[in-house]
Amino acid sequence: MPRVLLIIAVVMLTVYCVVEVAQSRGYRVRSMPRWLWAFAVICVPVVGPVAWLFLGRPHKQTRQLPRPGSAPDDDEDFLRGLR
Template identity: 75%
Template structure:
């Protein structure tokens, strides 16, 4: 039973990583080209997906604050009128 669970976990991890590699933008992938990561994730069962998650995955972009919508929401504007 444990063997079946491990096989299912490896398959699920591989599928997750293949989908993530396919959806990532090629200029944001780190360390290797995107096609090489796809090959590694599919061809090398456990090491490929773990390598993708640790070394190849694009870093998330920091969230940008929304610009002020009205003058009274802009802190610089309010500082200027006081």
């Protein structure tokens, strides 16, 4: 039974990391290109996903809130998203 749980945990970690690599499209990943991370996560069972979690995930980008009292159409990022 413990062996089955370990296999399920490895599969779930791999699936989670594959989805996260796929969703990192607009972000800059660290250390290697995104396609190489996907290859490593899929082909190297435990080391690939753990390496992605600690070495490859993109940094969280903090979004700046507009200044108080400014209208949404003053924010260039907001206007760019409307197109």
